Amino acid sequence: MSDNEIVKEVLRELKKNEFNAYYAQNGDEARKLVLEMIPEGASVGIGGSLTIRNLGLVEALRQKGYKIYDHWDETLTPEELKQTFRNQRTCDVFLCSTNAITRDGQLINLDGSGNRVSSMIFGPQKIIVVAGINKIVENVEQGIHRVKNVVAPENYRRRNSPAPCAKTGHCIDCRPPAKQCRALVILEARPRISADFNVVLVGEELGI
Numbered sequence: 089m090s091d092n093e094i095v096k097e098v099l100r101e102l103k104k105n106e107f108n109a110y111y112a113q114n115g116d117e118a119r120k121l122v123l124e125m126i127p128e129g130a131s132v133g134i135g136g137s138l139t140i141r142n143l144g145l146v147e148a149l150r151q152k153g154y155k156i157y158d159h160w161d162e163t164l165t166p167e168e169l170k171q172t173f174r175n176q177r178t179c180d181v182f183l184c185s186t187n188a189i190t191r192d193g194q195l196i197n198l199d200g201s202g203n204r205v206s207s208m209i210f211g212p213q214k215i216i217v218v219a220g221i222n223k224i225v226e227n228v229e230q231g232i233h234r235v236k237n238v239v240a241p242e243n244y245r246r247r248n249s250p251a252p253c254a255k256t257g258h259c260i261d262c263r264p265p266a267k268q269c270r271a272l273v274i275l276e277a278r279p280r281i282s283a284d285f286n287v288v289l290v291g292e293e294l295g296i
């Protein structure tokens with residue numbers, strides 16, 4: 089199957105799972121589409137995502153005057169950080185990526201604290217997930233393998249985390265307190281109450 093056919097299949101399967109599925113050819117098109125999807129005056133929570141930041145969406149939203157809840161803002165005090173996580177749960181629009189998308193349209197994500205996955209499941213009025221084609225995997229098993237052996241080691245290495253995989257480059261199934269990844273969530277379909285759940289698949293590699 090060609091890349092094009094795989095993308096069409098994933099979009100079709102996402103729709104079967106009741107996600108609103110969109111395709112953008114490249115990052116520029118994805119940024120434009122996402123900005124059009126965010127209502128004027130909305131508060132916007134930003135999940136921990138290189139994809140969202142590399143697309144320049146945080147700066148674009150700030151420039152347009154949106155209220156942003158971004159826990160990667162290094163100026164936040166510990167109390168402000170906690171409040172930012174809470175605000176992400178109740179914001180108008182939550183913007184994030186996903187660690188993997190299966191060919192049959194399921195989203196797989198692994199969090200340390202669960203703030204991103206919880207905001208994806210319940211709370212915000214609108215969810216927008218942006219993902220490059222590098223996130224597509226055959227099935228749930230491969231998706232979990234990807235998040236534990238590709239995404240987690242790279243993310244933890246970048247953050248100078250004590251997670252063992254940051255050094256080994258692959259998961260060793262560690263246990264607490266070393267274990268940094270603690271909430272593995274598979275969205276088999278759109279959570280029932282989240283009527284406005286959108287997935288933008290981008291025809292190029294983005295994020296990890």
Ligand code: SF4
Pocket residue numbers: 235236237240241251252253254258259260261262263266267268269
């Ligand atoms: S279980 Fe441990 S080694 Fe495996 S991905 Fe999580 S933190 Fe890394």
